[in-house]
Amino acid sequence: MKLLPIVLSCMILGGCAPKRVLVLTDPAGDDHGPGTYRYPDHPAFSPGSFDLKAVVFYRDGDDWVVEVLFASRLKKALVFVRQDDRRELFPQAVDVYFRLSTGPGHAECLPGRDAGFAPEDGWHKAVVITAVPRELRRALESTTGVSADVFVPSRVRLSGRKLKVRVPTSFLGEDLPYTVSVLITGTSFRRSFRIADRVRDTLKPEGMCMDVTRAAGECRLDDPEGMDCSFSGCDPCGSHPRLIDVLMPKKGQEKLLGDYDATEGRRVTVPMINTESP
Numbered sequence: 001m002k003l004l005p006i007v008l009s010c011m012i013l014g015g016c017a018p019k020r021v022l023v024l025t026d027p028a029g030d031d032h033g034p035g036t037y038r039y040p041d042h043p044a045f046s047p048g049s050f051d052l053k054a055v056v057f058y059r060d061g062d063d064w065v066v067e068v069l070f071a072s073r074l075k076k077a078l079v080f081v082r083q084d085d086r087r088e089l090f091p092q093a094v095d096v097y098f099r100l101s102t103g104p105g106h107a108e109c110l111p112g113r114d115a116g117f118a119p120e121d122g123w124h125k126a127v128v129i130t131a132v133p134r135e136l137r138r139a140l141e142s143t144t145g146v147s148a149d150v151f152v153p154s155r156v157r158l159s160g161r162k163l164k165v166r167v168p169t170s171f172l173g174e175d176l177p178y179t180v181s182v183l184i185t186g187t188s189f190r191r192s193f194r195i196a197d198r199v200r201d202t203l204k205p206e207g208m209c210m211d212v213t214r215a216a217g218e219c220r221l222d223d224p225e226g227m228d229c230s231f232s233g234c235d236p237c238g239s240h241p242r243l244i245d246v247l248m249p250k251k252g253q254e255k256l257l258g259d260y261d262a263t264e265g266r267r268v269t270v271p272m273i274n275t276e277s278p
Contacts, residue, residue: 021058022176024247024275028053028071031184031245034258036233037212040219044091045229048072052184052245053161055096057176063166064176066127068094070161076131078222079189086222089131090158091229093187093209097123098172099179099272106146111139112209113185114267115241121272123181125172126150129163130187132208139208178276182247186210188228189221209242238262246270 031051032038039045048071056067076088095113099105105122109115117123126149130136133152140147151172153165188210211230214237219229234240239260246253248271260268 021056022275023054023056024180024182024273025054026052026182026245026247027251027253030251030253031071032233032254033212033231033241033244035254036235037231037244038216038233040229040231041216042077042219042221042229044075044077044221045219046072046075049074050092050184050186050244052182052247055180055182055247059169059176060166062169064169064172066096066129066165066167068129068163068182070163073161074158074163076158080222087131089187089189090163091131091186091189091210091221092129092163093131093185094129094163095181095183095185096127096129097181097183097272098125098127098177100124100173100177106149109183109270110146110150110209111144111207112188113183113207113242114239115183115243115270116267117181117272118269121179121181123272124149125177127165127167127172128152129156129165130208131156132187132189136208143207179272179274180247181270181272183243183270184245185242186229186231186244188230212240212242213237236262239265239267241268241270243268243270247273249273 051071053071054069058065074090076090079087079089095110105124107116107122128150133154137152140150151167157164188208212234213230213232214234216232217230239262241257243257257268260266
C-alpha cells in the first residue's frame with residue numbers, strides 16, 4: 001500500500017484548483033478472503049471485480065469524495081427485487097470505517113461481516129457503498145443501534161472499475177481522518193427483499209451482507225424462486241468472515257482472515273490503517 005498525499009492538477013480532477021489527494025493501495029490478487037473463497041458462478045461476478053486495488057479520498061467543496069478502484073470492470077445484473085420491481089444493480093459493497101479520536105469506538109463491524117476490531121481500534125463513523133442504499137438504511141435502523149454513525153450515500157457513480165461517492169463534511173468532519181479500515185463484501189439481494197419481510201416491515205439482521213458457504217450454490221439474481229447468490233469455500237464454516245478483500249499495507253490477508261475458530265465462535269479482527277506520513 002502506498003500513502004500518497006499528492007496534489008493533482010485541475011486538468012486531472014476536472015476542477016479549477018489543485019486538491020490534496022490521499023491514495024491507499026492494496027495488494028493485487030487477494031480477493032479470496034482467507035485464500036479459499038470463490039466467486040459465485042454468475043456474469044456479474046467477473047474475475048477481479050471484488051479485488052480492491054486502491055481507495056482515494058479528496059475534498060471537493062463541502063464534501064469528501066471517496067473513490068474505490070477494483071482490479072477489473074464492474075458489472076451490473078438485472079435483479080428481481082419483487083414481482084413488479086427489477087433493477088440493474090452492482091453486487092459489490094464497500095465498508096469504510098473511520099476512527100476520529102482516541103476515545104472508545106464501536107468494536108464490531110456492521111452486521112453480517114462477522115468480524116471486529118481490536119479494543120483500541122474501534123470505529124466512530126462508517127460509510128457504506130451499496131447499490132441499495134434505502135434498503136440498507138432501513139435494515140441498519142431496525143436492527144442496530146449504530147445507524148446514526150453510518151452514512152449510506154444515496155447516489156453511487158459506477159464507471160468502469162470504480163465506485164465513487166460523496167460524503168458531507170457535516171458527517172465526517174473538516175479534516176480527513178487518518179485512521180481507516182476498508183472492507184469488501186457483497187450485497188445479499190433476494191434474502192433481504194422477500195415480500196414477507198416487506199409486509200411485516202422487518203429486515204434480516206445480517207446487514208444485507210452476502211454469505212459465504214461451504215459449497216457453491218445456484219446464483220440466479222433475476223429469478224424470485226432462484227437460489228440466493230453466495231461466495232463459497234469457507235473451511236471450516238462457522239464464525240468465518242464474510243469479507244472478500246481487506247485493505248492492508250502488505251500481504252498477509254489470508255492469515256488474518258483465517259484466524260477464526262468455528263468451534264469456539266471466535267471471529268477475526270480486522271486492522272485499522274494509520275495513513276499519516278511519518
